[in-house]
Amino acid sequence: MGDRARPFSFIDPPPLVDGELRVVLAGTTPADPVKGYVPMYSFALTLRPTGKKIGEMRLRIGPDDALLYPGHIGYGVNEPHRGHHYAERACRLVTRIARVHGLTHLLLTCDPVNTASRRTIERLGARLLGLYDIPPEQEMYREGKRRVLCYRWEIGSTPLDPSPRTLPDARLKSPRPRHGIKPARNRSL
Numbered sequence: 001m002g003d004r005a006r007p008f009s010f011i012d013p014p015p016l017v018d019g020e021l022r023v024v025l026a027g028t029t030p031a032d033p034v035k036g037y038v039p040m041y042s043f044a045l046t047l048r049p050t051g052k053k054i055g056e057m058r059l060r061i062g063p064d065d066a067l068l069y070p071g072h073i074g075y076g077v078n079e080p081h082r083g084h085h086y087a088e089r090a091c092r093l094v095t096r097i098a099r100v101h102g103l104t105h106l107l108l109t110c111d112p113v114n115t116a117s118r119r120t121i122e123r124l125g126a127r128l129l130g131l132y133d134i135p136p137e138q139e140m141y142r143e144g145k146r147r148v149l150c151y152r153w154e155i156g157s158t159p160l161d162p163s164p165r166t167l168p169d170a171r172l173k174s175p176r177p178r179h180g181i182k183p184a185r186n187r188s189l
C-alpha cells in the first residue's frame, strides 16, 4: 500500500466510464492478515445504457511483496463480448481508485500462455519484470498454476478529481495490514 501507516478504508468510487463501458463496484473484501489477503474491490464490467454485465474485475490494494503472483488487478470478459479491449479499458479506469490509496504503480500478472491477457498488459505499457515460479504455499499453486509473467505498470500519482467519499459502513473497514505481510493468497481471476 502507498502508506502503510494509515488505517485502510475503502472509498466509494467515482463513476468509472469509458464510452459504452461502465465499471461498477460490486463489493469489497477486507484484508485478512492471517490468510495473507489484502483489501480487495470487486467490480462488474457493464455496458451502457442497458447495464448488461459483460465481465468482472478485481483491484487488490497492497504492497508489491503481497501481490507478486496474483497482481493488483484480475479480470475476465465474457466470451461474446471479447475483442473490444474492455479489460484494458477497465484497468485504466480503476487506476483512479488505486491512486487514491497511494499506489503509483501496479503489478499485473498472467500465465505465459494466456496471450489475450499478456497482450492486454502489454498494451497498457507495463514493463516485464520477469517470469516467476509460483511457490507451493500460494493458493494459485493449489489451483494448478505454476508460473506467472509479472509486469510493473506505472500509473502516476495524479489525484482523483471530485474527492472520493470513504464508504461509511464500518464492516467495510479492514484492519491495518502488518508490515512484512505474507504474499497474498487472493484468488487470481
Ligand SMILES: CC(C)(COP(=O)(O)OP(=O)(O)OC[C@H]1O[C@@H](n2cnc3c(N)ncnc32)[C@H](O)[C@@H]1OP(=O)(O)O)[C@@H](O)C(=O)NCCC(=O)NCCS
Pocket (backbone or CB within 6 Å): 074, 075, 076, 077, 078, 081, 082, 083, 084, 085, 086, 087, 088, 109, 110, 111, 114, 115, 116, 117, 119, 120, 123, 189
Ligand atoms: C484476457 C481477457 C479479459 C481479454 O479480453 P478483452 O479485453 O476482450 O481483450 P481483447 O479480446 O480485446 O484482446 C486484447 C488483445 O489481445 C489480443 N488477443 C486476444 N485473444 C488472442 C489470442 N487468442 N491470440 C492472440 N492475441 C489475442 C487481441 O488481438 C488484442 O490485441 P490487439 O488488439 O493489439 O491485437 C479475456 O480474454 C478473458 O476473459 N480471458 C479469460 C480470463 C482471463 O484469462 N483473465 C486474465 C487472468 S490473468
